[in-house]
Amino acid sequence: GWRALLLPQLNRQSLYVYGSEVAVEKECIRQLESGVFVIHPFSLMSYYIMCMMAITFLNLIGIPMEIAFLDGNSGLAWEGFNVFSDTLFLIDVALNFRMGIITEDGEEAILDIKRIRVSYLRTWFIPDVIAAFPIGYILLFADLQYHNDDNPSKTNKMMRILMFVRILSLIRLARVSRLVRFFNEVEKVSNANLEVVRLFFRILSLFMMIFLLCHWNGCIQYFVPMLEEFPTDCWVRKENLMNATVIVKYSWGVFRALSQMIALSYGSMDAPTYVEMWIVMVSMVSGCLMYTVLVANATAMIANVDPAAKEYKSKMSRLEHYMTFMKLPPELQLRINNYYQARYGGKWFDEKDVIDTVSSALKEQILMVMCSRLLRKVPIFQSRDENFINAVLPKLDYEVFQEGDVIVRQHVPGDRMFFIDHGQVLMETDSYERELCDGDFFGTCVLTKGKHLATVKALTDCQCFSLSCKDFRDVLEGFPDVKKD
Secondary structure: OHHHHHOOOOOHHHHHHHOOHHHHHHHHHHHHHHOOOOEOOOOOHHHHHHHHHHHHHHHHHHHHHHHHHHOOOOHHHHHHHHHHHHHHHHHHHHHHOOEOEEOOOOOOEEOOHHHHHHHHHHOOHHHHHHHOOOHHHHHHHHHHHHHHOOOHHHHHHHHHHHHHHHHHHHHHHHHHHHHHHHHHHHHHHOOOOHHHHHHHHHHHHHHHHHHHHHHHHHHHHHHHHHHOOOOOOOHHHHOOOOOOOHHHHHHHHHHHHHHHHOOOOOOOOOOOOHHHHHHHHHHHHHHHHHHHHHHHHHHHHHHHHOHHHHHHHHHHHHHHHHHHHOOOOHHHHHHHHHHHHHHHOOOOOOHHHHHHHOOHHHHHHHHHHHHHHHHOOOHHHOOOOHHHHHHHHHHOEEEEEOOOOEEEOOOOEEOEEEEEEEOOEEEEOOOOEEEEOOOOEEEOOOOOOEEOOOEEEEOOOEEEEEEEHHHHHHHHOOOHHHHHO
16 A cells, blocks of 8 residues: 555665665565554655755745845745745654665665664754744735734834844755755665766756855845845945846846856946945855865766776876886887777776676676687687586686787797787788688697797787687596597
């Protein structure tokens, strides 16, 4: 029934945490056996969190606009939205006492009511209660009383009370902390690719925070002169905005805010008044903080976008210092740089480390994909048992040769056979020449120790797998039937 909505769902994130569908089912059973009303972090509550995030963002935009520009004429629709938002945030505070918590290591969800209650009371309960204070109800009742009262003295008194309550409603801007937490919670419970989600939400939250900072600053630009009842030397009167529309006033406020935040100007040709001077200083400081956060986050995102490329550049930097210190000739330095580019392609991966850290089954599958098609083209490996091929694959070594490299020389003893993965080589003898390419093989037969019958040069950058005679004989010891053949 309805309790199924509170149970963990089978999605990418829950499988990532618990490891399998069976483990997710066990987590469902564990929650059902607890017999209490608890919302699991991996339930359908992720959609609720996204809705709350959107409503919170609308509140953070609309509240400063209402106080600064609407002058108590926000209309029934906005007042209804305020009441709805306050109700929703009060419900959210209550739900947080029943909302499961994901541990820092992300390996389990805390579903114990007492632990959830203690954790919430020690962390976000007080900020949430302050942000959820039902100002919307007070404003609604005060507006109704104001419109129904015909006594002028009481009306003036009620107007002052309304202004005080509207200023007091600024405490609802504390919901910005809830917005940041919503972003973090959506990252944890999202059903999308984890790294992509983290990057997307970091960028989105960054730009939303910058937008809110500029928006609030623009509202303050108009709000402070309004509190002073628009003195003659304030910027609103100088720009003749007393009877302008809300859009025009807001546009001028944001223009002044951005001009001050980027230290371009005061927002007008005239110097600011004493009160406006403090607004200008706050705008400049907030602008500096905005640039600092923007640059820091952008740098971190760029640095973490491609860690393999970053590691490659670091390795190349150390290599260049080494070559300079050893005073290697420029031609040799260029060949070494070209080798690294051909070998790693601008990405640094430690293949041996990757192969060693996966399971034996995955190791076989990786090597099978990389090398089995090359072995199957060699006569001595054709029609062989799959287990024999799997035993040979780990013995292969990956090698890269540059254009012009002599891979083997004629009449030189050798004990290694090469399988071309990508590239082109030239096989030369005293009597003929032959070009080999992808899928071909050359070198001394792995069954015997002999001399190379031809010289082999790389015509292009060539990527090969090699197999030594010693390693192949070691494999044969475990397959007597193949060895006999």
